[in-house]
Amino acid sequence: MEKNSSNMIHLTADSPNKPETVCIFGTGDFGRSLGHKMLQCGYSIVFGSRKAQTSSLIPKGIEVLSHAEAAKKSNIIIVAIQRDHYNFLSELTEVLHGKVLVDVSNNLKINQYPESNAEYLAQLVPGAKVVKAFNTVSAWALQSGTLDASRQVFVCGDDSKAKEMVMGIVRTLGLTPLDQGSLLAAKEIENYPLQLFPMWKFPIYLSLGLSAFLFFYCLIREVIYPYVYENKNVSFFVVISIPNRICPIVALILLALVYLPGVIAAIIQLQRGTKYSRFPDWLDKWMLCRKQLGLVALAYAFLHVLYTLVIPIRYYVRWKLNSYIISQIQNNRTDPFNYSTGWHSDSYLALGILGFFLFILLGITSLPSVSNNVNWREFRFVQTDPSHELGKAGRGTHKSSKIQTTTVATLLYNHIVNTQAVSHCNV
Ligand SMILES: NC(=O)C1=CN([C@@H]2O[C@H](COP(=O)(O)OP(=O)(O)OC[C@H]3O[C@@H](n4cnc5c(N)ncnc54)[C@H](OP(=O)(O)O)[C@@H]3O)[C@@H](O)[C@H]2O)C=CC1
Numbered sequence: 001m002e003k004n005s006s007n008m009i010h011l012t013a014d015s016p017n018k019p020e021t022v023c024i025f026g027t028g029d030f031g032r033s034l035g036h037k038m039l040q041c042g043y044s045i046v047f048g049s050r051k052a053q054t055s056s057l058i059p060k061g062i063e064v065l066s067h068a069e070a071a072k073k074s075n076i077i078i079v080a081i082q083r084d085h086y087n088f089l090s091e092l093t094e095v096l097h098g099k100v101l102v103d104v105s106n107n108l109k110i111n112q113y114p115e116s117n118a119e120y121l122a123q124l125v126p127g128a129k130v131v132k133a134f135n136t137v138s139a140w141a142l143q144s145g146t147l148d149a150s151r152q153v154f155v156c157g158d159d160s161k162a163k164e165m166v167m168g169i170v171r172t173l174g175l176t177p178l179d180q181g182s183l184l185a186a187k188e189i190e191n192y193p194l195q196l197f198p199m200w201k202f203p204i205y206l207s208l209g210l211s212a213f214l215f216f217y218c219l220i221r222e223v224i225y226p227y228v229y230e231n232k233n234v235s236f237f238v239v240i241s242i243p244n245r246i247c248p249i250v251a252l253i254l255l256a257l258v259y260l261p262g263v264i265a266a267i268i269q270l271q272r273g274t275k276y277s278r279f280p281d282w283l284d285k286w287m288l289c290r291k292q293l294g295l296v297a298l299a300y301a302f303l304h305v306l307y308t309l310v311i312p313i314r315y316y317v318r319w320k321l322n323s324y325i326i327s328q329i330q331n332n333r334t335d336p337f338n339y340s341t342g343w344h345s346d347s348y349l350a351l352g353i354l355g356f357f358l359f360i361l362l363g364i365t366s367l368p369s370v371s372n373n374v375n376w377r378e379f380r381f382v383q384t385d386p387s388h389e390l391g392k393a394g395r396g397t398h399k400s401s402k403i404q405t406t407t408v409a410t411l412l413y414n415h416i417v418n419t420q421a422v423s424h425c426n427v
Pocket residue numbers: 025026027028029030031048049050051079080081082083085088104105106107134135136137138139140
């Protein structure tokens with residue numbers, strides 16, 4: 001019941017059938033899009049603008065007034081104006097006293113100003129209750145209704161009632177509010193839209209660096225060396241053979257790096273004798289990108305599987321097999337079946353299959369949509385980490401740590417080690 005009531009538009013106390021009026025300052029792209037969407041959702045909207053005339057771009061049914069007049073009509077004022085133009089708001093301090101001011105602004109650069117835009121607004125208009133919201137939703141998405149990528153709206157503010165009012169509006173618009181706490185969180189929320197996959201940078205650079213190093217190593221060993229010393233040209237190895245050798249090695253190194261910080265964290269906690277002190281910054285950052293490291297490792301393992309599956313249809317492999325058979329015929333000999341090789345070959349393939357299966361299981365359960373559908377115990381059953389046994393494992397890392405990593409790593413390690421003897425990677 002409680003939830004339903006917050007989804008409904010708040011009706012004003014004086015006239016129960018009249019929907020709540022919301023004031024929007026600024027008739028720019030974002031102000032108009034938000035006004036239009038809110039009007040569709042049943043709110044009564046009034047614009048506060050420097051010019052009180054109506055333009056054809058303003059949605060029908062919305063009044064455009066001066067800032068002061070518009071502010072008087074509503075308890076919630078959404079400030080859809082760039083931060084650089086906030087100055088004039090200090091003159092409206094009296095009208096805005098006690099009202100909820102919603103800051104939707106974004107910056108052009110990360111940490112552009114010393115304080116967040118929302119905190120700056122709170123300083124300019126001391127009597128108002130400032131709430132940060134909507135900055136992660138684009139005007140275009142609001143207008144076109146394509147909100148798939150940005151349905152989440154981060155909300156923060158010092159006044160919990162004001163925050164709840166804004167979250168009610170967010171829900172009514174069909175979006176999902178995420179309470180981020182006090183106004184101190186505004187800076188992080190403002191930086192959020194400017195970040196480009198921050199947690200993916202390290203894993204991707206690392207895997208590319210490792211791949212490049214291993215590629216040149218294999219190139220020298222397997223292509224250049226035979227060419228120089230045996231005059232054998234196998235340059236086509238760079239297309240499948242060498243990548244198929246690189247992929248499992250990078251996957252296993254990355255997988256080890258997923259597991260390692262948890263072990264280091266556990267050692268640090270044991271050494272300090274407490275789980276309540278902060279980890280060093282490098283470890284914190286490392287722990288925060290474990291999920292991404294794991295997913296990149298999974299991608300490499302997946303590539304290895306694909307490269308391996310095409311082995312039987314490769315010309316080079318078929319030629320090698322044929323010439324081996326022909327040489328047996330020419331010499332009139334039959335190589336006996338080797339049971340131990342049979343066991344060896346099947347068991348390393350089986351280890352690879354099982355390891356890959358568990359790896360996929362880990363990857364799938366780390367997806368938010370899946371992990372939201374299992375309870376904490378179920379999640380722990382699939383994914384665990386020694387640092388969790390001891391408690392706090394760095395900020396927000398609980399869902400990204402990998403527990404069965406050890407099992408997967410062991411299986412894949414055995415698969416790779418056995419590979420040295422009977423290999424699909426040696427062709
Ligand atoms: N566009 C988007 O997709 C998104 C925008 N935002 C944020 O919303 C805010 C508005 O963005 P957007 O609508 O794109 O910007 P626009 O430039 O389209 O509009 C800004 C509006 O601010 C008002 N304004 C401009 N200068 C002044 C001034 N000197 N004094 C008072 N008011 C002024 C004007 O309204 P008027 O003429 O009515 O006075 C103008 O239309 C920004 O802070 C932006 O960061 C946040 C998320 C997404």
